[in-house]
Amino acid sequence: MTLYDDATLVLKAYAPGPGADEGQAELRQAYLDHLALHGDGMWKACGAGHLTASALVIDPEREKVLLTLHRKLRMWLQMGGHCEERDTTVEAAALREATEESGITGLTLLPGGPVRLDRHPIPSPCNWHLDVQYAALAPAGAAERISEESLELRWFGYEDVAGVADTSVVRLLEATRSRL
Numbered sequence: 570m571t572l573y574d575d576a577t578l579v580l581k582a583y584a585p586g587p588g589a590d591e592g593q594a595e596l597r598q599a600y601l602d603h604l605a606l607h608g609d610g611m612w613k614a615c616g617a618g619h620l621t622a623s624a625l626v627i628d629p630e631r632e633k634v635l636l637t638l639h640r641k642l643r644m645w646l647q648m649g650g651h652c653e654e655r656d657t658t659v660e661a662a663a664l665r666e667a668t669e670e671s672g673i674t675g676l677t678l679l680p681g682g683p684v685r686l687d688r689h690p691i692p693s694p695c696n697w698h699l700d701v702q703y704a705a706l707a708p709a710g711a712a713e714r715i716s717e718e719s720l721e722l723r724w725f726g727y728e729d730v731a732g733v734a735d736t737s738v739v740r741l742l743e744a745t746r747s748r749l
Contacts, residue, residue, distance in 0.1 A: 573611050575658045576620055577604055579701065583683055586747055590740055596686045600699050610699075613651050618688075618697025622662035623649020624678065624705040625741050626671050628724060631706075631749055634742060635713055636734060637670055638721040645725075645734045647741060649700065650718075659683075663703040671722065672714025676705040685744040687737045704745040 580600050585593035600620065609615045625647040626635040636645040648670035649663065656662040660678060667676050687700045713722045727746065731739050 572656055579659050611652050621651055621698045621700045622659050623647050623700055624663045624667035624703040625745050626667055626705050626707055628707055629709045633724040633726050635671055635724050637719040640718055640720050659701050667705050670716050673707050673711045675708040679704045679748050685741055702741050
Protein backbone atom coordinates (compact mmCIF):
# COMPACT_ATOMS: atom_id res chain seq x y z
CA MET A 570 0.00 0.00 0.00
CA THR A 571 1.30 3.47 -0.84
CA LEU A 572 1.23 6.52 1.41
CA TYR A 573 -1.38 7.99 -0.95
CA ASP A 574 -3.58 4.90 -0.44
CA ASP A 575 -3.10 5.05 3.32
CA ALA A 576 -4.04 8.75 3.40
CA THR A 577 -7.20 8.04 1.43
CA LEU A 578 -8.21 5.25 3.84
CA VAL A 579 -7.40 7.37 6.90
CA LEU A 580 -9.49 10.25 5.60
CA LYS A 581 -12.40 8.01 4.63
CA ALA A 582 -12.39 6.58 8.17
CA TYR A 583 -11.95 9.96 9.89
CA ALA A 584 -14.95 10.87 12.01
CA PRO A 585 -14.77 14.14 13.94
CA GLY A 586 -15.11 13.50 17.66
CA PRO A 587 -17.71 14.89 20.03
CA GLY A 588 -17.55 18.66 20.28
CA ALA A 589 -15.59 18.97 17.01
CA ASP A 590 -15.79 22.36 15.40
CA GLU A 591 -18.07 22.71 12.43
CA GLY A 592 -16.50 22.17 9.07
CA GLN A 593 -14.48 19.03 9.83
CA ALA A 594 -16.71 16.81 7.67
CA GLU A 595 -16.48 19.30 4.79
CA LEU A 596 -12.73 19.56 5.23
CA ARG A 597 -12.42 15.77 5.17
CA GLN A 598 -14.23 15.74 1.83
CA ALA A 599 -12.05 18.57 0.50
CA TYR A 600 -8.95 16.50 1.36
CA LEU A 601 -10.38 13.45 -0.39
CA ASP A 602 -11.31 15.56 -3.44
CA HIS A 603 -7.80 17.00 -3.49
CA LEU A 604 -6.23 13.54 -3.51
CA ALA A 605 -8.64 12.36 -6.21
CA LEU A 606 -7.61 15.29 -8.43
CA HIS A 607 -3.88 15.22 -7.65
CA GLY A 608 -1.93 11.99 -7.77
CA ASP A 609 0.98 13.95 -6.28
CA GLY A 610 -1.19 15.51 -3.56
CA MET A 611 0.92 13.98 -0.80
CA TRP A 612 4.09 15.79 -1.83
CA LYS A 613 5.52 19.26 -1.44
CA ALA A 614 5.95 19.49 -5.23
CA CYS A 615 2.15 19.56 -5.77
CA GLY A 616 1.43 23.18 -6.70
CA ALA A 617 -2.23 22.96 -5.68
CA GLY A 618 -1.22 22.05 -2.12
CA HIS A 619 -0.30 18.88 -0.29
CA LEU A 620 -1.05 16.82 2.77
CA THR A 621 1.12 17.30 5.83
CA ALA A 622 1.15 15.42 9.13
CA SER A 623 1.52 16.80 12.64
CA ALA A 624 1.16 15.83 16.28
CA LEU A 625 0.50 17.77 19.44
CA VAL A 626 2.89 16.40 22.09
CA ILE A 627 1.35 15.98 25.57
CA ASP A 628 3.32 15.50 28.77
CA PRO A 629 2.97 12.18 30.68
CA GLU A 630 0.80 13.84 33.36
CA ARG A 631 -1.52 15.20 30.65
CA GLU A 632 -1.29 18.75 31.93
CA LYS A 633 0.96 20.45 29.35
CA VAL A 634 1.75 20.46 25.65
CA LEU A 635 5.10 20.96 23.96
CA LEU A 636 5.11 23.63 21.27
CA THR A 637 7.85 24.68 18.90
CA LEU A 638 8.64 28.26 17.98
CA HIS A 639 8.90 27.61 14.25
CA ARG A 640 12.09 29.03 12.78
CA LYS A 641 10.56 30.29 9.50
CA LEU A 642 7.06 31.21 10.63
CA ARG A 643 8.04 32.52 14.08
CA MET A 644 4.84 31.09 15.53
CA TRP A 645 4.24 28.60 18.35
CA LEU A 646 2.98 25.42 16.68
CA GLN A 647 2.61 21.69 17.20
CA MET A 648 5.29 19.46 15.71
CA GLY A 649 4.72 18.57 12.08
CA GLY A 650 5.66 18.85 8.47
CA HIS A 651 5.86 17.28 5.06
CA CYS A 652 5.42 13.63 4.27
CA GLU A 653 8.54 11.90 2.98
CA GLU A 654 9.07 8.99 0.60
CA ARG A 655 10.13 6.77 3.51
CA ASP A 656 6.83 7.30 5.36
CA THR A 657 4.55 4.29 4.95
CA THR A 658 1.51 5.85 6.65
CA VAL A 659 0.25 9.31 7.53
CA GLU A 660 0.39 8.23 11.18
CA ALA A 661 4.07 7.28 10.76
CA ALA A 662 4.76 10.67 9.17
CA ALA A 663 3.15 12.48 12.11
CA LEU A 664 5.10 10.39 14.63
CA ARG A 665 8.37 10.90 12.72
CA GLU A 666 7.85 14.66 12.57
CA ALA A 667 6.94 14.86 16.28
CA THR A 668 10.00 12.82 17.23
CA GLU A 669 12.38 14.79 14.99
CA GLU A 670 11.14 18.21 16.07
CA SER A 671 10.75 17.47 19.79
CA GLY A 672 13.81 15.29 20.20
CA ILE A 673 11.69 12.95 22.34
CA THR A 674 11.95 9.24 21.63
CA GLY A 675 9.19 6.87 22.65
CA LEU A 676 6.24 9.09 21.74
CA THR A 677 2.97 7.21 21.28
CA LEU A 678 0.05 8.52 19.28
CA LEU A 679 -3.37 8.58 20.91
CA PRO A 680 -5.52 5.79 19.50
CA GLY A 681 -8.41 6.50 17.18
CA GLY A 682 -6.63 8.11 14.25
CA PRO A 683 -6.37 11.82 13.51
CA VAL A 684 -7.67 14.25 16.12
CA ARG A 685 -8.62 16.90 13.56
CA LEU A 686 -7.89 18.39 10.16
CA ASP A 687 -6.62 21.88 9.43
CA ARG A 688 -6.14 23.56 6.05
CA HIS A 689 -4.02 26.69 5.96
CA PRO A 690 -2.55 28.83 3.17
CA ILE A 691 1.19 28.89 2.56
CA PRO A 692 3.29 30.96 0.16
CA SER A 693 3.53 29.99 -3.51
CA PRO A 694 4.28 27.77 -5.25
CA CYS A 695 2.47 25.28 -2.99
CA ASN A 696 -0.55 27.36 -1.90
CA TRP A 697 -2.05 25.02 0.77
CA HIS A 698 -1.10 22.67 3.58
CA LEU A 699 -3.79 20.09 4.24
CA ASP A 700 -2.70 19.03 7.72
CA VAL A 701 -3.75 15.71 9.24
CA GLN A 702 -3.36 16.29 12.98
CA TYR A 703 -2.67 13.68 15.66
CA ALA A 704 -1.80 13.86 19.36
CA ALA A 705 1.15 12.07 20.97
CA LEU A 706 1.91 11.23 24.59
CA ALA A 707 5.47 11.71 25.80
CA PRO A 708 6.90 8.93 27.98
CA ALA A 709 7.79 9.49 31.63
CA GLY A 710 11.13 11.21 32.00
CA ALA A 711 11.04 12.57 28.44
CA ALA A 712 13.53 15.31 27.70
CA GLU A 713 12.95 17.52 24.69
CA ARG A 714 15.79 18.56 22.40
CA ILE A 715 15.54 21.45 19.96
CA SER A 716 15.91 20.76 16.24
CA GLU A 717 17.22 22.99 13.47
CA GLU A 718 13.61 23.77 12.49
CA SER A 719 12.89 25.46 15.82
CA LEU A 720 13.99 28.59 17.58
CA GLU A 721 12.71 27.24 20.87
CA LEU A 722 10.73 24.40 22.46
CA ARG A 723 8.58 25.02 25.51
CA TRP A 724 5.97 23.20 27.60
CA PHE A 725 2.74 25.17 28.06
CA GLY A 726 -0.13 24.48 30.45
CA TYR A 727 -3.40 23.97 28.62
CA GLU A 728 -4.70 27.31 29.87
CA ASP A 729 -1.66 29.14 28.44
CA VAL A 730 -1.86 27.91 24.85
CA ALA A 731 -4.45 30.44 23.67
CA GLY A 732 -2.14 33.25 24.77
CA VAL A 733 0.76 32.15 22.56
CA ALA A 734 -0.64 30.12 19.66
CA ASP A 735 -3.15 30.69 16.89
CA THR A 736 -6.66 29.27 16.75
CA SER A 737 -5.60 26.15 14.82
CA VAL A 738 -3.39 25.05 17.72
CA VAL A 739 -6.08 25.95 20.26
CA ARG A 740 -8.63 23.86 18.34
CA LEU A 741 -6.19 20.96 18.13
CA LEU A 742 -5.68 21.14 21.89
CA GLU A 743 -9.44 21.21 22.52
CA ALA A 744 -10.00 18.21 20.25
CA THR A 745 -7.10 16.38 21.93
CA ARG A 746 -8.43 17.04 25.42
CA SER A 747 -11.77 15.52 24.44
CA ARG A 748 -9.87 12.26 23.71
CA LEU A 749 -7.86 12.13 26.92
